[in-house]
Amino acid sequence: MASAVIISVLVLTILSLLRVNVIVAIIAAGLTAGVMNGESLTGALDLFIAGMGDQAQVALSYILLGAFAAAISFSGITTLLVQTLLRVLKDKKTWLVFIIAAVASLSQNVVPVHIAFIPILIPPLLHMFDKMQLDRRAVATALTFGLKAPYVTIPLGFGLIFHQTIQDAMASNGVEASIGTIARSLLIPGLGMVVGLLIAVLITYRKPKEARPSDGTGLSAIPEGEKVSFNAKHAFTIVAILITLIIQAVWGNLIFAALAGLIVMFLFRVVPFTYGDRTMGEGISMMGFIAFVMLTAAGFANVLTETASVEALVASSTGMIGDNKAVISLVLLLVGLVVTIGIGSSFATVPILAALFVPICLEAGYSPMAIATLIGTAGALGDAGSPASDSTLGPTSGLNADGRHNHIWDTCVPTFLHYNIPLVIFGWAASLLF
Structure with a gap:
């Protein structure tokens, strides 16, 4: 049923x-989609659970990375970073936010660790944010920009995986396009994200904002900038981080990378063996929620896939719009927005x-570059702003470490407004230009 996707989202x-x-919201959405497509409640639940296994490896890697982040925080090395930032960027809120966006951008291409750096870097900075009266929504948009814009536009690291995914998907549907062509096709949509970041940081969230009271769910002990000096523990921590990054970059396995980092931290007594349970507990507290959201999101995606809901939505959306490219592009992008928010x-x-897009675009006379623009932009749409996306869950995991940042209203809504709207506009224009 075509409306199943829209109603479930x-x-x-x-x-x-x-x-x-x-x-709970994702489970309810998955069951809604299944029931609307003729499944019983138990049948829809079976499809949902069957799909959860697709993200089991990702979920485990996130929990282990959370434990590694907790171990790094225990070493005190992040306090050194906070001291340096306080000294260099005191009263320079805008520069601080742009630096955070730049650091986040490195996590996708140069040092491809994705969201693993956030629970290491952000929690020790929260006290500094509050002293500067920095609006955490500005930081959330900066982090999401760094997690999203580089892989959309630059074919390196996670960006190469994303571009190859587009290339393979197009080839399997009869359209060939080089990685260079795909990269050029997504430059204009990427520029839209730059515009969104500038609006968020320089206009929307520029004013000072007092931190809200804690909701009581955050970690109790977050470093607040106490004076520390570089020591052997910090050196061994850097070694552990480098080993983790090398393993992840060479073998692409986050589980082995996080385990290796933890082993080094315990072997060199950076974290005492007696703190093993505490370290894992904080890792689960920090990243376990993200892990379970990713599992349930995979279940929801499986329900939509197995019931052919997306195909029905595309068919019903494009069946009434004729051959007007401007309208076709807009409809396809909006379909991508709805689907990606759910998945x-x-x-x-x-x-x-x-x-679904390639046959429609070929019939309407789109070039391979324009097709790549629509697929890449439509796929990226909704990733920012989706409650189930690691591009929003990651920033929340760091910014809500003290229980003062709401995932939906402080991360998802700001990133949806500042990135999805420009992506639709710039992606639509690019598809017509190419």
Whole structure:
């Protein structure tokens, strides 16, 4: 049923905005999609659970990376970073936010660790943010920009994976395009994200903002800039970080990378063996929620895929718009927005959308470059702003470490407004230009 995707995503969005737990909202959305497509409640639940296994490795890697981040924080090395930032960037809020965006951008291409750096870097900075009266929503948009814009536009690291996913999906549907062509096709949509970042930092969230009271769910002990000096523990921590980054970059396995980092930290007594349970507990507290959201999002995606809901939505959306390219591009991009908000992953959405978009675009006379623009932009749309996306869950994991940052209203809504709107506009224009 064509309306199943729209209604189920509306269920997810409305429940999330009403502050219902995201995991509960995703389950409700998945069951809604299944029932609307003729499945029984138990049948829909079976499809949902069957799909959760697709993200088991990712979930485990996030928990282990959270434990590694907790171990790094225990070493005190992040306090050195905070001291340096306080000294260099005191009263320079705008520069601080742009530096955070730049650091986040490195996590996708140069040092591809994705969101693993956030629980290491951000929690020790929260006290500094509050002293500067920095609006955390500006930081959330900066982090999401760094997690998203580089892989959309630059074919290196995670960006190369994303561009190859688009290339393979197009090829399997009869259209060949080089990585260079795909990269050029996404430069204009990427420019839209730059515009969104500038608006968020320089206009929307520029004013001073007092930190809200804690909701009581955050970690109790977050470093607040006490004076420390570089010591052997910090040196061994840097070694552990480098080993983790090398393993991840060479073998692409986050689980082995995080385990290796933890082993080094314990072997060199950076973290005492007696703190093993505490370290894992804080890792689960920090990243476990993200892990379970990713599992449930995979279940929701499986329900939509197995019931052919997305195909029905595309068919009903394009069946009435004729051959007007301006209208076709807008409709396809909006379909991508709806689907990706529900699934929460641009990488997982691309193959689904390509199978549906390519025949429509070929019939309407689009060039391969324009098709790549639509698929890449539609896949990326919704990743920012989705309650189930790691591009929003990652920033929240760091900014809410003290229980003062709401995932939906302080991360998802700001990133949705500042990135999805420019992506639609710039992606639409690029598809017509190419």
